[in-house]
Amino acid sequence: xxxxxxxxxxxxxxxxxxxxxxxxxxxxxxxxxxxxxxxxxxxxxxxxxxxxxxxxxxxxxxxxxxxxxxxxxxxxxxxxxxxxxxxxxxxxxxxxxxxxxxxxxxxxxxxxxxxxxxxxxxxxxxxxxxxxxxxxxxxxxxxxxxxxxxxxxxxxxxxxxxxxxxxxxxxxxxxxxxxxxxxxxxxxxxxxxxxxxxxxxxxxxxxxxxxxxxxxxxxxxxxxxxxxxxxxxxxxxxxxxxxxxxxxxxxxxxxxxxxxxxxxxxxxxxxxxxxxxxxxxxxxxxxxxxxxxxxxxxxxxxxxxxxxxxxxxxxxxxxxxxxxxxxxxxxxxxxxxxxxxxxxxxxxxxxxxxxxxxxxxxxxxxxxxxxxxxxxxxxxxxxxxxxxxxxxxxxxxxxxxxxxx
Numbered sequence: 001x002x003x004x005x006x007x008x009x010x011x012x013x014x015x016x017x018x019x020x021x022x023x024x025x026x027x028x029x030x031x032x033x034x035x036x037x038x039x040x041x042x043x044x045x046x047x048x049x050x051x052x053x054x055x056x057x058x059x060x061x062x063x064x065x066x067x068x069x070x071x072x073x074x075x076x077x078x079x080x081x082x083x084x085x086x087x088x089x090x091x092x093x094x095x096x097x098x099x100x101x102x103x104x105x106x107x108x109x110x111x112x113x114x115x116x117x118x119x120x121x122x123x124x125x126x127x128x129x130x131x132x133x134x135x136x137x138x139x140x141x142x143x144x145x146x147x148x149x150x151x152x153x154x155x156x157x158x159x160x161x162x163x164x165x166x167x168x169x170x171x172x173x174x175x176x177x178x179x180x181x182x183x184x185x186x187x188x189x190x191x192x193x194x195x196x197x198x199x200x201x202x203x204x205x206x207x208x209x210x211x212x213x214x215x216x217x218x219x220x221x222x223x224x225x226x227x228x229x230x231x232x233x234x235x236x237x238x239x240x241x242x243x244x245x246x247x248x249x250x251x252x253x254x255x256x257x258x259x260x261x262x263x264x265x266x267x268x269x270x271x272x273x274x275x276x277x278x279x280x281x282x283x284x285x286x287x288x289x290x291x292x293x294x295x296x297x298x299x300x301x302x303x304x305x306x307x308x309x310x311x312x313x314x315x316x317x318x319x320x321x322x323x324x325x326x327x328x329x330x331x332x333x334x335x336x337x338x339x340x341x342x343x344x345x346x347x348x349x350x351x352x353x354x355x356x357x358x359x360x361x362x363x364x365x366x367x368x369x370x371x372x373x374x375x376x377x378x379x380x381x382x383x384x385x386x387x388x389x390x391x392x393x394x395x396x397x398x399x400x401x402x403x404x405x
Contacts, residue, residue: 012117016133024137034091038175093278123153177225189235252279
């Protein structure tokens with residue numbers, strides 16, 4: 001797969017590359033945050049049609065997420081987010097999305113910096129650019145996709161445009177999955193009060209009970225297969241339900257840094273991730289999962305890609321480390337929170353610590369690490385003594401072994 005980074009100018013205009021003078025393209029567009037099963041279905045359809053039509057398969061990937069960019073602009077007098085501003089609501093990093101897109105077999109991913117000037121362009125103008133510059137023959141979208149200024153370019157409007165112009169075809173993928181669920185508006189993370197994977201509060205509920213719950217929590221209807229629903233589930237500790245929608249274990253990635261080494265003193269040394277974690281952090285608690293050593297970050301990863309230049313994307317070394325039988329992958333008991341037992345200085349910063357279940361001595365300082373979540377074990381609680389903490393950690397390790405076996 002080749003990647004091209006594109007930054008709109010002050011007027012929102014993008015200098016789109018010419019991929020070929022004669023070969024057409026099958027295109028999809030979006031942020032694809034989380035790369036859940038709906039996203040995967042759309043991108044697989046792009047690759048499938050491109051192969052049938054002997055065309056390029058192209059993903060236009062927006063970064064930052066449009067929702068984040070618009071929220072930032074609303075709070076900063078219409079300004080675009082500066083480079084490096086962390087998107088705490090993003091489920092996955094751009095690189096993790098690129099790995100997933102590459103695995104599907106896409107030819108090109110165009111990473112477009114999403115700005116307010118770019119967002120102001122109409123969907124008609126944008127699609128005209130796709131046809132004229134990228135040679136788009138077919139546009140593939142999910143069933144409730146929308147694009148362009150004021151999101152006026154919904155599936156029906158784009159279908160009418162395709163029929164009226166005759167210059168491209170629209171292929172709509174049924175990416176709805178199991179249908180709809182309801183999520184509280186402006187839901188905030190809530191740590192479960194009990195040990196074990198939380199259950200769905202509406203499981204087995206009657207229609208009347210569902211209506212009452214929705215009214216009480218001001219819930220809105222969203223697709224089950226949606227990034228919004230995944231965030232809500234992770235914010236409730238419902239890891240297994242979130243992973244089922246994603247089709248893979250939810251994960252965060254970051255650099256391993258030196259911590260206070262309190263875990264080492266009680267026989268549970270942990271890998272501590274830096275505060276600049278990429279990926280959405282589930283609600284505070286203790287989890288079962290995996291720790292993967294991704295190795296030292298290559299120097300070229302720190303370089304800003306030159307705008308408009310095609311680069312070969314190669315994730316083979318990372319993929320080898322992520323493989324199920326990799327020697328760089330260990331079951332892990334994972335803690336997210338503020339370390340309530342050893343919080344003498346009152347520091348409220350959230351931290352991610354992973355205790356790898358292995359007999360090997362791991363020296364991961366400075367390495368990139370990936371923490372994958374497979375189940376919620378218990379809430380964060382304060383223990384009366386270090387002995388009580390150690391006894392509980394041993395139980396957490398045994399449960400982690402069971403869940404990752």
